Amino acid sequence: MPDPETAVSSAAATPRFEPDERWVPADERWLGLDRRTIRPTLAVFALAILMSVVLPVIDAKVPYHDIVKAGDVLELEGDVTFVPEAGWGITSGIRAGHVPLSGEYPASATVEDGAMKFTLRTGQFHGDANQLLDQIETTSEALNRGRGVRLTGAPTTIVTDQGKQGATVRITGPHTAGVVAAFVFDARGVEAVATGPSDAGAEPAATVLRMIDSISQTGEGKR
Amino acid sequence: MTTTLAELDRARDTALDLSGWGRRFSFYQPRNFAFWGYLLLVGIGILVFLSTLAREYDAYGQAIGLAVTSFAIYGALFWWFAQHIDHYAKLPAKLMVVAFVWGGFAATGAMAANANDAILALYAKTFGQVWALNWGAGLAAPFTEEWAKGSGLLLLIAMAPRQVRTAFDGFILGAFIGLGFQIVEDITYAMTSAGTQFGANQIGASVGTIILRMVSGVAAHILYSAIFCAGLVYLLGRPGEPSKVGRGLLLIAIPMLLHGAWDSLAAIAGPSALKLIGLLIATIVVALAILVRVYQSTVKREQDFVRDVMAPEQARDVITAAELDAMAGNRKARKAYRKGSRKAGRKRSERKRARYVLNAAYALADELATARGADTDRVRFARTEVARIRAGVPSRW
Numbered sequence: 273m274p275d276p277e278t279a280v281s282s283a284a285a286t287p288r289f290e291p292d293e294r295w296v297p298a299d300e301r302w303l304g305l306d307r308r309t310i311r312p313t314l315a316v317f318a319l320a321i322l323m324s325v326v327l328p329v330i331d332a333k334v335p336y337h338d339i340v341k342a343g344d345v346l347e348l349e350g351d352v353t354f355v356p357e358a359g360w361g362i363t364s365g366i367r368a369g370h371v372p373l374s375g376e377y378p379a380s381a382t383v384e385d386g387a388m389k390f391t392l393r394t395g396q397f398h399g400d401a402n403q404l405l406d407q408i409e410t411t412s413e414a415l416n417r418g419r420g421v422r423l424t425g426a427p428t429t430i431v432t433d434q435g436k437q438g439a440t441v442r443i444t445g446p447h448t449a450g451v452v453a454a455f456v457f458d459a460r461g462v463e464a465v466a467t468g469p470s471d472a473g474a475e476p477a478a479t480v481l482r483m484i485d486s487i488s489q490t491g492e493g494k495r
Numbered sequence: 496m497t498t499t500l501a502e503l504d505r506a507r508d509t510a511l512d513l514s515g516w517g518r519r520f521s522f523y524q525p526r527n528f529a530f531w532g533y534l535l536l537v538g539i540g541i542l543v544f545l546s547t548l549a550r551e552y553d554a555y556g557q558a559i560g561l562a563v564t565s566f567a568i569y570g571a572l573f574w575w576f577a578q579h580i581d582h583y584a585k586l587p588a589k590l591m592v593v594a595f596v597w598g599g600f601a602a603t604g605a606m607a608a609n610a611n612d613a614i615l616a617l618y619a620k621t622f623g624q625v626w627a628l629n630w631g632a633g634l635a636a637p638f639t640e641e642w643a644k645g646s647g648l649l650l651l652i653a654m655a656p657r658q659v660r661t662a663f664d665g666f667i668l669g670a671f672i673g674l675g676f677q678i679v680e681d682i683t684y685a686m687t688s689a690g691t692q693f694g695a696n697q698i699g700a701s702v703g704t705i706i707l708r709m710v711s712g713v714a715a716h717i718l719y720s721a722i723f724c725a726g727l728v729y730l731l732g733r734p735g736e737p738s739k740v741g742r743g744l745l746l747i748a749i750p751m752l753l754h755g756a757w758d759s760l761a762a763i764a765g766p767s768a769l770k771l772i773g774l775l776i777a778t779i780v781v782a783l784a785i786l787v788r789v790y791q792s793t794v795k796r797e798q799d800f801v802r803d804v805m806a807p808e809q810a811r812d813v814i815t816a817a818e819l820d821a822m823a824g825n826r827k828a829r830k831a832y833r834k835g836s837r838k839a840g841r842k843r844s845e846r847k848r849a850r851y852v853l854n855a856a857y858a859l860a861d862e863l864a865t866a867r868g869a870d871t872d873r874v875r876f877a878r879t880e881v882a883r884i885r886a887g888v889p890s891r892w
Contacts (some may be wrong), residue, residue: 287867288508293521295656305528309653316646318538319603323639324608331613334620365624372628379691389706395691396700411694461693471502482821491842 326360338362340383347371349379350460355486357479365392366393385482388468390483397461401439402427405453410439419424421445421467423452434488438462444470451480457489503807507868510803513520513735515660516584517864522593522654529653534595543608551686558689558697559682562606565705566678573674577667582791582822583797586664590655594668597647598675598720603683608642611635617646620628632760634765637751641723644672644716645747649722652731656685660735662728663793669724680716681708691732714779715757719750725793728751736798746789753782753796771858791825798823804868806861813878822856829853848887853883 296306342358347368356362365381366372380393397404409423416422423441430440430453438455443465450467464487466480511517524530559860577591614635619627651668652659659668685708687702726746732738756763757778764771802823809819821832832853833846859877866874883890 287871288867290518290657290867293519294524294526295661296526301526301618304526306526307658309528309530312649312653313528316529316532316536316649319642320606321645323606323643327613327617331616336620338620338624364619366628370625371772372625372762373765373866374629374761378628378759379715395693398697407693407695407826411554411690414694415550417553463693 283492288394294421296404298397305446328360331440336361336384336455343420346381346383347377348381348392348394349377350394350457351490352457352460352462352482353382353486353488353490354392354464355409356383356483357385358477360388360479368446376488385452385479387479388466388477390464390466390485393465395461398458398459399456399461401454401456404456405439405441408452408454408463421448432487433485436488440484441466450485453484453487455487460489462489498810500807500810503810503835504868507807507863510800511864511868513660514584514797514800514864515658515735516800516804517861517867518587518588518657520587520588520655520658522652526678527654529650533593533601533650536601536605537596537880540604540606543604544600545588547604547683547686555686555689555697558685558701558821561765562685562701562705562808564711566681569709569712570674570678573713577670583662583663583669583794583802584800585666585861586658590651591668591671594647594651595675597650598644598672598677598716599679600675602640602647602672603679606646607636607639610639610643614639623889626713629762631757633755633757633762636758637754640716641677641719641747641751641754644676644720645727647668647672648727659728661793661796662725662732662733662736663698663724663797664733664735665724665728666721666789666793670717670721672717672724672812673715673720675717676720677708677712681705681712683758685776710771710778712774714782714786715754719781721826722746722750722786722789725789731823733798738815744774749785753778753785757782794825798825801860804863805856808856808859808863808878813881814852818853818856821853822860848884852881852885855884 284462287310300307307436316321333466338361339386340356340358340360340362344358345353345355345395346354346362348407352366360383363382363384364376364378365383366377371377378394382389382393384390397407399407405423405427412421421443424444425442427439427441430438432438432455436455436457438453440451443450443452445467447470448467449470450465453464455462455464464484466477466483468477504845522530547561547619555613574591614630617625618631619633648659648665648668648818659665679702684704685701688704689697690700692700723746726743728736728743729739729746758780764774779890805814805819805822808814809816814822817832817835822831824831833850855877859874859881862871862874862877
């Protein structure tokens with residue numbers, strides 16, 4: 273085998289010249305930019321604007337038309353149900369009996385009426401209603417860091433139509449007021465949050481209380 | 496027909512030119528509009544991600560810590576694997592980082608996340624909540640996420656036109672874009688899971704999500720984007736890869752279909768857990784089979800580049816014909832080379848040396864690419880290293 277240092281040599285001893293990566297040919301410059309890079313970048317900008325501006329604007333302009341009728345019941349994960357007020361709009365959540373193909377209801381549901389909003393959320397929780405309320409307060413304080421909406425006042429007891437005892441506390445914010453209620457059905461925690469404009473009064477509306485009272489878990493009575 | 500050394504050298508020059516192998520990549524290119532577009536969209540994405548992280552850290556700090564640590568290890572393992580499968584005309588590592596960052600921040604926070612929320616809400620308003628829950632994700636994400644990730648390759652081609660030259664380059668960069676997307680999305684999912692028990696038992700609530708996302712992740716965004724971006728290169732055509740519109744469109748459509756099927760699995764399977772697991776496994780197997788097929792078809796051109804670059808070295812007796820075949824071949828070829836060493840009755844130490852010679856030859860190929868085929872000091876040194884290892888002389892360095 274020949275000695276690689278002496279017998280092996282390519283034609284050139286120095287690399288062929290290639291212009292610097294930042295160099296732009298004079299006939300491809302436009303306002304100091306490489307003209308060839310403008311079209312692909314504009315295409316990506318167009319896609320970004322479509323995704324981040326156009327679609328959200330269209331979504332904001334399209335109203336919800338799913339209005340609660342008398343007798344409607346919304347169902348959540350873990351067989352938790354509540355009766356929304358007739359005339360309110362369902363912005364998320366599913367009516368009982370309309371189970372998704374996966375067989376599982378979502379973990380939250382929201383109904384709205386003007387500036388009033390009522391959200392029910394469920395999840396696993398080991399403890400009682402007061403402990404759940406403490407946990408909700410801890411998480412809320414950590415997320416808001418003392419700003420925005422806060423849980424205020426001493427918790428009071430609330431009992432649903434099903435006879436389930438829960439804990440409730442008022443929430444206040446710069447422009448918002450409302451109430452949070454917590455229940456625990458076995459190991460299933462339920463959080464109800466109702467908010468509205470602060471000038472609507474400090475006491476929760478009767479409609480909100482009716483929705484909270486209607487919270488139940490299928491089979492809970494039997495247990 | 497006899498091929499002269501001069502012809503082999505010219506073929507090497509052509510291969511180096513077409514492949515872009517060994518060329519440096521500069522990220523800072525103020526005269527490149529794509530550079531500014533990249534900075535803007537990645538900057539927005541980083542701000543969105545960090546503000547979410549900062550907002551949720553006090554509440555879900557444990558879950559965030561676990562998710563970030565787990566997915567950092569996951570990302571490092573994938574990085575090693577990607578380096579392991581790319582024996583050929585390698586891309587600059589800096590370019591892969593740029594691809595990863597696009598996928599992690601621009602494609603998620605600046606693009607797809609906004610579109611997903613809007614489309615899902617529009618589906619619910621138009622077709623009802625139940626329909627949106629069943630099919631919404633499967634008919635939103637394949638369009639928003641695949642195009643948000645894939646559009647990054649358009650910017651990368653504009654930023655690195657001399658490096659991104661083949662469908663295999665698109666395949667590798669796509670995988671890194673997908674990895675970035677996957678990791679940031681997984682961290683976001685872990686944060687969501689941490690809140691499902693009202694912020695209590697964060698680790699228990701999020702660990703299942705983290706494990707599931709890790710296991711399924713390989714057959715998800717990484718795979719989708721690798722195939723999609725290979726397809727995008729075929730569609731557009733590059734100097735090292737002639738345009739093949741049909742193949743390009745097919746490779747763009749396949750990951751979108753796979754993504755749609757993946758996101759609709761729960762609806763397709765129904766309430767049966769067994770059916771869901773079966774479909775899950777079947778989808779992963781089909782996706783991986785397609786990935787392997789795309790890898791095999793795209794890597795062929797890169798293997799040819801290696802052969803063209805190293806053929807003059809074989810003609811000059813720096814490496815043997817068997818070594819050239821192993822270098823420019825697939826895993827089987829390299830295995831056959833190692834078996835050949837065994838069949839020849841070599842001792843274990845000699846077989847090990849044969850493997851080291853192959854590694855030194857790959858290093859020589861990289862030096863030749865960096866030198867654009869010229870006979871520089873570094874190239875000559877790399878040749879002496881091949882000869883030294885072959886002769887069994889210990890390194891004096």
